[in-house]
Amino acid sequence: MDLAIKLPGLDLKNPIMPASGCYGFGREFSELYDLSELGAIMIKAATPTARFGNPLPRVAETPNGMLNAIGLQNPGVDKIMATELPWLAGYDVPIIANVAGSTLEDYVHVAKTISQAPNVTALELNISCPNVKEGGIAFGTCPETAALLTKAVKEVSSVPVYVKLSPNVTDIVAIAKAVEAAGADGLTMINTLLGMRLDLKTGKPVLANQTGGLSGPAIKPVAIRMIHQVYPHVKIPIIGMGGISTAEDVLEFLYAGASAVAVGTMNFVDPYICPNLIAELPATLKKYGLTSLEEAIGRSHRS
Amino acid sequence: MDLAIKLPGLDLKNPIMPASGCYGFGREFSELYDLSELGAIMIKAATPTARFGNPLPRVAETPNGMLNAIGLQNPGVDKIMATELPWLAGYDVPIIANVAGSTLEDYVHVAKTISQAPNVTALELNISCPNVKEGGIAFGTCPETAALLTKAVKEVSSVPVYVKLSPNVTDIVAIAKAVEAAGADGLTMINTLLGMRLDLKTGKPVLANQTGGLSGPAIKPVAIRMIHQVYPHVKIPIIGMGGISTAEDVLEFLYAGASAVAVGTMNFVDPYICPNLIAELPATLKKYGLTSLEEAIGRSHRS
Amino acid sequence: MIIEQVQVISNQQIADATYEMVLKAEMATKMKPGQFVNLKVEGFLLRRPISICQYDQFNHTFTIIYKVVGDGTQKLTTLKVGDFLDCMGPLGSHFPIEAQTTALLVGGGVGVPPLYETAKQLLAVGTQVQVVLGFADAQAAFYIDEFEQLGATVYVATDNGTLGTHGRVTNVIAEQQLTAEYVYACGPEAMLRVLETRFEKGYLSFEARMACGIGACMACVCKDREDTDLYYRICKEGPVFPVGKVGF
Amino acid sequence: MIIEQVQVISNQQIADATYEMVLKAEMATKMKPGQFVNLKVEGFLLRRPISICQYDQFNHTFTIIYKVVGDGTQKLTTLKVGDFLDCMGPLGSHFPIEAQTTALLVGGGVGVPPLYETAKQLLAVGTQVQVVLGFADAQAAFYIDEFEQLGATVYVATDNGTLGTHGRVTNVIAEQQLTAEYVYACGPEAMLRVLETRFEKGYLSFEARMACGIGACMACVCKDREDTDLYYRICKEGPVFPVGKVGF
Numbered sequence A, B: 001m002d003l004a005i006k007l008p009g010l011d012l013k014n015p016i017m018p019a020s021g022c023y024g025f026g027r028e029f030s031e032l033y034d035l036s037e038l039g040a041i042m043i044k045a046a047t048p049t050a051r052f053g054n055p056l057p058r059v060a061e062t063p064n065g066m067l068n069a070i071g072l073q074n075p076g077v078d079k080i081m082a083t084e085l086p087w088l089a090g091y092d093v094p095i096i097a098n099v100a101g102s103t104l105e106d107y108v109h110v111a112k113t114i115s116q117a118p119n120v121t122a123l124e125l126n127i128s129c130p131n132v133k134e135g136g137i138a139f140g141t142c143p144e145t146a147a148l149l150t151k152a153v154k155e156v157s158s159v160p161v162y163v164k165l166s167p168n169v170t171d172i173v174a175i176a177k178a179v180e181a182a183g184a185d186g187l188t189m190i191n192t193l194l195g196m197r198l199d200l201k202t203g204k205p206v207l208a209n210q211t212g213g214l215s216g217p218a219i220k221p222v223a224i225r226m227i228h229q230v231y232p233h234v235k236i237p238i239i240g241m242g243g244i245s246t247a248e249d250v251l252e253f254l255y256a257g258a259s260a261v262a263v264g265t266m267n268f269v270d271p272y273i274c275p276n277l278i279a280e281l282p283a284t285l286k287k288y289g290l291t292s293l294e295e296a297i298g299r300s301h302r303s
Numbered sequence C, D: 001m002i003i004e005q006v007q008v009i010s011n012q013q014i015a016d017a018t019y020e021m022v023l024k025a026e027m028a029t030k031m032k033p034g035q036f037v038n039l040k041v042e043g044f045l046l047r048r049p050i051s052i053c054q055y056d057q058f059n060h061t062f063t064i065i066y067k068v069v070g071d072g073t074q075k076l077t078t079l080k081v082g083d084f085l086d087c088m089g090p091l092g093s094h095f096p097i098e099a100q101t102t103a104l105l106v107g108g109g110v111g112v113p114p115l116y117e118t119a120k121q122l123l124a125v126g127t128q129v130q131v132v133l134g135f136a137d138a139q140a141a142f143y144i145d146e147f148e149q150l151g152a153t154v155y156v157a158t159d160n161g162t163l164g165t166h167g168r169v170t171n172v173i174a175e176q177q178l179t180a181e182y183v184y185a186c187g188p189e190a191m192l193r194v195l196e197t198r199f200e201k202g203y204l205s206f207e208a209r210m211a212c213g214i215g216a217c218m219a220c221v222c223k224d225r226e227d228t229d230l231y232y233r234i235c236k237e238g239p240v241f242p243v244g245k246v247g248f
């Protein structure tokens, strides 16, 4: 079965890609399998200058999920351009660069710079990171600010721009519509839910940052609901994510309205999950009587 | 160890009670243990007239959680007053009546009526039910409407009023402060997260109502985060809930800022969970070096 | 209702994706035909409702037959002899056992198991028992010999005709012009609907997605046939209801 | 790094809340002293990092020693001989084994296990090995005889004085005026800090909460001692670092 799909800026061999922040720049996984097998790679967030991120502990386990507060640790956009992206260019796989920052200027600077890289074929605007003090999630919880940022980035980006939505909002549809109107070429959803765990011995939060982003299978029903809600209201494609761990989960995201999906947390549990899902997807589609990817995308809205 | 705690309208023998909608009116559980053992009982939502609720299926399992779209099935406030509450009066346990409706008038009517019942010692204003078309969650996602409703109910209620907050909002603190300012005597949080599951065979949502409320251990980190966020901003007490399944979970909620807790979904898995948690709580407090309930409440904000 | 750690005595495949598990349990002494248990499967939050297929009140054992349809039932297949299983039961209403002249027992797929103990007990009180069993195909069929050994007359239907009559159980009933004083049935709702048009007396066992299994959550509610204000919980007032009681 | 279903050969309690588990694994042929494995425990999402205590490259087995501190390690205790465990490894950097005149191995609590294979291999290349082991109390102590049987000189400290010196491993070192060309240590950060003030050469093994264990998530990062722009992942560049490299 042909798993290829074309989305703005993205010529995907298949609809499976690792989610940003859960795959670094792919180096560790390149020792395990050929990165060219992937639909695309969403690389770790880039900020204007290097960030060390938050103090440790940065992760905590929760029932069928995990909290993280990495704090956008990354070597800065220039170093990524100089070392990571050229290395990735050795693989035949489109790169989606995750763009982050504290101010509108940060986003604009990173977007302008990184969209010049020859193998970056799309940007993912991370307006939804719950783990940095300024910017991040604040941009993602207000339709007007989200639109403003999208517009500013669109003006400077030489590749299509996907906006990554935060689930920590009352009205996800309003934000989705606002960023579409501001020129977004696609949506990626969802980022993590804001959560917390307390250490019973010390009484303090387990994470040094206090709160963290909840990801993993636990949040899948929220992701499916939000994609299902947004899909009928936008014309731009959605890349879905949030708790994917099986090929059947992939199908559920496609049904809800995603045109492709990203796998985050489960890369930590099974580093082979992306190639495994790619291998299993045709049989899974067949199992449910589907003969193409297109039949699956948005199916819940048609049947 | 003395587990008793006094909250507005509630003289609790211990801080453990079943959550609304997960315990009916207690009849099924009364065959298993003495309801007088409980701190309190949050009874199933009451509406002005009987409701059959949503079509089936009404529940679906998710990773470490479940979705429900019961749709506030209940016999109506008059029947509850006539049969359920007098029956419950046979037990030495305070009753928290969960009040729901589609309009402000509905809430006012139910609150006025049910607060007259001799064993109803507090109301829980359900402005956060995700499973009814009008009212419900709409009231709970906007600070102004939530405040308006709280005020109207406070005026007619002869017992203290707790407002049950929805987690499906951008800014939970704003809503908490608004209802406190409007006269709420306490908060209960959290209600369910809005979620969805799709049936892979039919492509349709598993629940007839399409979306449902996500509950169970999966949502615990979100509940803890929200209670932790709200606690420093309000003076009224919080009754915490969301995924509690062990005595250590109870402690975590107390640490976050809850003065008492409610157990929902886990009653379905282990109908003895409430008395079990009550029995285990003293040893659990001791295990972590605590000599009273008060030491645990809000501990994460002090240490 | 009891919650008990019951022990696996045997767990073996008896048909396509279908397993029979025998469990050692004190609660066997409280069981009635047509009731169900609610099993906690490791790794899953909600319990799985499974009908009681037969029980032995002297040896304190009971049998279930389950079909692998998802992850929970898949997990059940991995249980080994000696393993323990957290079991809540017996739950719900049961098939009344009274001496009748004739009874027709109709089961479709995983609706077959609760009829086995029912057949046994009806035969024990002197009722003449005819059984119609429906399966997807010959590979999915089970317990045909077992019903015959009890002394019942057994008819089989398969969707693809690989065993017995080609078609549904209702085709067999029409074809063989089967009649009886009472019907006892368990299977898909569509089957129960048709049976209601043919039989005035008897008992039907319903299914629904459940959360609590004890009547607390209102997940499994159905309406009364006449009084629209009246409703029943399939896990509590059901799963067995007299013919004509439940509104579809 | 390999992901392999390894089989339990034995799993037994050897001290207070402390268990030793021997596993059959192909990956034993790739192991080096001081490395760790990342275990998938049924019912939990994230893997659990556990040090390799010793391995046998001919028989393809390795040993871990784990302390029950939470639900995951509790669950490990229920594994029976013959059960399989999803294991990722070997992971991280290792203790370099070169012939030195003298080496002092210092382990605190669950920091003791990785020193066992290290001691074995250092002794094999002719290094004179002294070992200082710290435990909470006599009941929590383990592997003292095992280290002695290798031919190492062993000192013990317990927090409450029920075995060996009363106090910390660093008390023993001071008291006995232990010196060595190289230190090899694994244990709480506070212990490692003190050792860094006393030894100029050697290797320290660090711990951190991990998610991936393979360098992808940045959960376990520490800074370089001097260059604040430089950082290391404890799961990838670590857990073993030369003395003086990591900034606390």
Ligand SMILES: Cc1cc2nc3c(=O)[nH]c(=O)nc-3n(C[C@H](O)[C@H](O)[C@H](O)COP(=O)(O)OP(=O)(O)OC[C@H]3O[C@@H](n4cnc5c(N)ncnc54)[C@H](O)[C@@H]3O)c2cc1C
Pocket: B060, B061, C036, C046, C047, C048, C049, C050, C051, C052, C064, C065, C066, C067, C068, C069, C070, C071, C072, C073, C074, C110, C113, C114, C206, C207, C208, C209, C210, C239
């Ligand atoms: C009263 C009653 C008696 C039953 N008796 C039997 C029996 O004897 N043998 C047998 O094989 N099956 C029986 N079933 C159906 C059985 O409960 C489901 O097949 C089983 O729960 C599926 O679990 P799963 O994890 O494999 O499937 P999944 O689809 O992964 O389960 C997900 C969730 O949906 C629920 N669910 C899925 N299918 C059904 C269903 N058909 N009915 C109710 N809940 C469902 C599960 O309980 C679980 O909560 C009975 C159901 C009821 C209500």
Ligand SMILES: Cc1cc2nc3c(=O)[nH]c(=O)nc-3n(C[C@H](O)[C@H](O)[C@H](O)COP(=O)(O)OP(=O)(O)OC[C@H]3O[C@@H](n4cnc5c(N)ncnc54)[C@H](O)[C@@H]3O)c2cc1C
Pocket: A060, A061, D036, D046, D047, D048, D049, D050, D051, D052, D064, D065, D066, D067, D068, D069, D070, D071, D072, D073, D074, D110, D113, D114, D206, D207, D208, D209, D210, D239
């Ligand atoms: C490189 C390395 C080697 C280790 N070697 C050993 C060993 O040989 N023997 C041993 O007993 N323990 C060892 N530990 C600690 C061991 O990983 C934890 O005790 C274990 O993960 C606790 O799991 P739990 O489910 O019982 O506890 P929980 O507290 O319930 O675990 C919850 C989460 O926190 C993590 N976590 C909890 N404690 C620690 C910790 N101290 N370090 C890292 N993550 C933690 C768990 O992995 C899990 O993700 C090692 C840790 C690391 C990083």
Ligand SMILES: Cc1cc2nc3c(=O)[nH]c(=O)nc-3n(C[C@H](O)[C@H](O)[C@H](O)COP(=O)(O)O)c2cc1C
Pocket: A019, A020, A021, A022, A044, A045, A068, A070, A072, A098, A126, A129, A164, A190, A191, A192, A213, A214, A215, A216, A217, A219, A241, A242, A243, A244, A262, A263, A264, A265, A266, D211, D217
């Ligand atoms: C450790 C970790 C780091 C993450 N870092 C980023 C990031 O840098 N940028 C971003 O947009 N999302 C980041 N995310 C969010 C994921 O890309 C993804 O949206 C989310 O985890 C939900 O998917 P999952 O449940 O499959 O993990 C991170 C998630 C995790 C767990």
Ligand SMILES: Cc1cc2nc3c(=O)[nH]c(=O)nc-3n(C[C@H](O)[C@H](O)[C@H](O)COP(=O)(O)O)c2cc1C
Pocket: B019, B020, B021, B022, B044, B045, B068, B070, B072, B098, B126, B129, B164, B190, B191, B192, B213, B214, B215, B216, B217, B219, B241, B242, B243, B244, B262, B263, B264, B265, B266, C211, C217
């Ligand atoms: C089946 C079901 C029915 C519920 N009905 C109500 C209700 O009538 N009123 C209400 O305020 N909350 C209702 N809730 C929400 C619970 O009271 C509780 O807030 C939520 O489930 C989180 O707690 P838990 O994770 O312990 O279940 C219901 C929850 C479930 C699972």
Ligand code: FES
Pocket: C209, C210, C211, C212, C213, C214, C215, C216, C217, C218, C219, C220, C221, C233, C234, C235, C236
């Ligand atoms: S399953 Fe809860 S009422 Fe029937």
Ligand code: FES
Pocket: D209, D210, D211, D212, D213, D214, D215, D216, D217, D218, D219, D220, D221, D233, D234, D235, D236
């Ligand atoms: S645990 Fe993921 S980078 Fe070390």
